[in-house]
Amino acid sequence: MKIVILISGRGSNMRALLEADLPVEFACVISNRAEAKGLEIAAAHGVPTRVLNHRDYADRAAFDTALVAEIDRHAPDLVILAGFMRVLSDAFVLHYERRLINIHPALLPAFPGLDTHERALAGGVKLHGCTVHFVTPVVDAGPILAQSAIPVLPDDTPASLSARVLEQEHRIYPMAVRWFAQGRVTWREDGTVYVRGESDATRAALVSPSD
Ligand code: GRF
Secondary structure (H helix, E strand, O other): EEEEEEEEEOOHHHHHHOOOOOOOOOEEEEEEEOOOOHHHHHHHHOEEEEEEHHOOOHHHHHHHHHHHHHHHHHOOOEEEEOOOOOOOOOOHHHHOOOOOOEEEEOOOOOOOOOOOOHHHHHHHEEEEEEEEEEOOOOOOOOOOEEEEEEOOOOOOOHHHHHHHHHHHHHHHHHHHHHHHHHOOEOOOOOOOOEOOOOOOOOOOOOOOOOO
């Protein structure tokens, strides 16, 4: 299974994937920003890197066309967005239908978009977390593959909450990619995702605050 990862910055999710000992080949890491820290991490892991600066292209369509060409040189089975901070055109998303995934720092469908930790705190939610989902043309609304929930603590700040959610991101992103590589992920007719062989967690619950 060949994988291309797209990043824009720090690359901590990318690092978690590269270090998870997955049964996959990481063909390339592509960044739209030359200064992305993740590029050094990828290179240190022996993964080829490429920079495609969106500012070098006339518009979103032109950039996305160039990005598709660069990605498709590797003929990937799966394209992974790992902190790639660009909204992708419908044409791009449909080109990679069912083989494009993203991680979002909230329990979707709650808090799509940016500043999720600030909004979770402002909303007073008692559980927060992260979601791995397939990408469809509607931003942050594609079929959900995996989620992890954590309690929101009384003294949490956006920074502390973000740090604990990020730990969970690093846990569930490699897990979801492993399922995909193992061929355990199926789309149901109704557009939801089923993971074959998932463990029976029917009695598990995370209650917050706990009594
Ligand atoms: C993560 O919070 C991820 O959920 C969001 O962008 C951030 C990327 O962080 N999509 P990193 O570059 O993986 O460290």
